[in-house]
Amino acid sequence: MPEFHRNIWYPFTILKEAPTPVKIERGDGLWLELEDGRRIMDCISSWWVNIHGHAHPKMAKAIAEQAEKLEQVIFANFTHDPAEQLAEQVTEQLPGDLNRVFFSDDGSTAVEVAMKMAYQYWHNRGQERKKFICFEGAYHGDTFGAMSAGERSVFTEVFDDLLFDVDFLPYPDTWIGDQTVAEREDEIITRLEQMLDEHPETYAGIMIEPLIQGAGGMRMCREDFLQKLHWVNRQFDTLLIFDEVMTGFGRTGDWFASRRAQVEPDLIALAKGLTGGFLPLSITVASDKIFEAFNSSDPIKTFWHGHSYTANPIGCAAGLASMQLMHENEPTFTEMERWHKEELHQLRDHPKLKKHRVKGTIAAVEIDNEGEDGYLNPVANRIKENCVDEGLLLRPLGNVLYLMPPYCTTREQLSEMYEGIKQLLE
Numbered sequence: 001m002p003e004f005h006r007n008i009w010y011p012f013t014i015l016k017e018a019p020t021p022v023k024i025e026r027g028d029g030l031w032l033e034l035e036d037g038r039r040i041m042d043c044i045s046s047w048w049v050n051i052h053g054h055a056h057p058k059m060a061k062a063i064a065e066q067a068e069k070l071e072q073v074i075f076a077n078f079t080h081d082p083a084e085q086l087a088e089q090v091t092e093q094l095p096g097d098l099n100r101v102f103f104s105d106d107g108s109t110a111v112e113v114a115m116k117m118a119y120q121y122w123h124n125r126g127q128e129r130k131k132f133i134c135f136e137g138a139y140h141g142d143t144f145g146a147m148s149a150g151e152r153s154v155f156t157e158v159f160d161d162l163l164f165d166v167d168f169l170p171y172p173d174t175w176i177g178d179q180t181v182a183e184r185e186d187e188i189i190t191r192l193e194q195m196l197d198e199h200p201e202t203y204a205g206i207m208i209e210p211l212i213q214g215a216g217g218m219r220m221c222r223e224d225f226l227q228k229l230h231w232v233n234r235q236f237d238t239l240l241i242f243d244e245v246m247t248g249f250g251r252t253g254d255w256f257a258s259r260r261a262q263v264e265p266d267l268i269a270l271a272k273g274l275t276g277g278f279l280p281l282s283i284t285v286a287s288d289k290i291f292e293a294f295n296s297s298d299p300i301k302t303f304w305h306g307h308s309y310t311a312n313p314i315g316c317a318a319g320l321a322s323m324q325l326m327h328e329n330e331p332t333f334t335e336m337e338r339w340h341k342e343e344l345h346q347l348r349d350h351p352k353l354k355k356h357r358v359k360g361t362i363a364a365v366e367i368d369n370e371g372e373d374g375y376l377n378p379v380a381n382r383i384k385e386n387c388v389d390e391g392l393l394l395r396p397l398g399n400v401l402y403l404m405p406p407y408c409t410t411r412e413q414l415s416e417m418y419e420g421i422k423q424l425l426e
């Protein structure tokens with residue numbers, strides 16, 4: 001029987017089935033040290049947040065210094081340097097006129113804020129646009145709006161009656177050797193054009209995880225698709241919302257997926273990598289056009305939203321330190337795609353693997369087993385149970401096995417991860 005701490009309710013855990021959680025004593029770069037002294041490589045940056053590795057001394061120092069100076073202050077009618085500097089530095093790296101930063105606490109709230117802004121934008125302009133277009137397989141978080149916008153699954157089933165309607169389009173995921181993607185993209189774009197043509201002034205926005213759907217199974221799409229989406233969005237005057245909560249901060253091999261795809265969304269949600277995995281903080285960045293629709297003395301046009309810890313100064317200081325490390329680590333996060341490709345090439349004929357794919361720092365393969373594809377595929381549990389003995393922290397999404405290492409990972413360490421995976425597959 002698993003032994004859970006009697007006072008803790010763990011997330012995403014089937015209580016009667018899951019193994020006893022592994023206790024971690026400390027972290028050091030790529031490594032996590034267990035209670036019994038063993039060390040494992042964190043191959044997934046601990047739920048995709050820890051982009052520079054664990055317990056980075058520069059991050060720890062920045063956080064300690066800020067804690068001694070100003071730990072928290074109300075962020076309405078008051079402001080502070082760390083928030084202002086972080087907003088400047090992030091918007092400098094974002095495409096187009098994404099210039100207005102709204103702070104919140106996690107990916108789900110950053111998405112909620114983006115959806116509320118898009119919805120109210122039309123209201124402020126005298127239009128009632130009540131629907132969103134989203135993508136099959138999407139994951140945008142666990143709050144109600146974010147759940148509504150995501151794929152309906154066992155995660156959301158119980159709450160179905162409380163979720164609002166959105167229209168879903170297929171996500172044109174692709175893999176190495178896929179021949180059908182351009183055709184599938186065109187079908188989706190045609191369907192989108194029809195929807196927008198038949199129902200003008202109905203849709204507040206189109207929301208997508210650009211280039212990679214994360215929790216949906218590391219499903220990757222092409223830059224071309226995002227460019228087509230952008231073009232349609234401009235033609236039909238809707239809003240394009242990029243949920244870059246996971247793809248932001250180097251993950252796709254460029255600072256942002258939007259930058260790699262050379263697309264300028266109207267709203268962008270950022271969270272996971274923002275503080276290098278040290279503190280919970282997120283931002284929603286709006287274009288000048290969006291902001292101007294709220295720039296009024298009319299209370300009904302105001303964006304009434306905020307959280308107690310909005311723009312927490314220690315979180316912002318962590319964000320600033322992480323931005324500094326992003327510059328230092330740029331060679332690694334731009335180079336890692338090539339490393340992954342070299343490694344995946346060796347696995348191309350592996351009898352148990354299919355749909356090999358890479359984008360930036362993320363590589364994924366699907367394990368061909370009898371089970372159904374999807375999050376509850378039993379192969380995931382077997383890997384979760386055995387990976388620690390192989391010296392790896394892995395967390396497959398159903399039968400999708402992926403690597404998302406921090407940017408302190410060396411070429412040799414990446415090879416070791418692939419070696420470990422080969423052992424596990426035996």
Ligand SMILES: *Cc1c(COP(=O)(O)O)cnc(C)c1O
Nearest residue numbers: 106107108139140141214245246
């Ligand atoms: C993780 C994730 C979220 C939710 O972020 P939380 O911080 O877990 O609330 C939203 N969108 C995407 C694409 C994510 O990967």
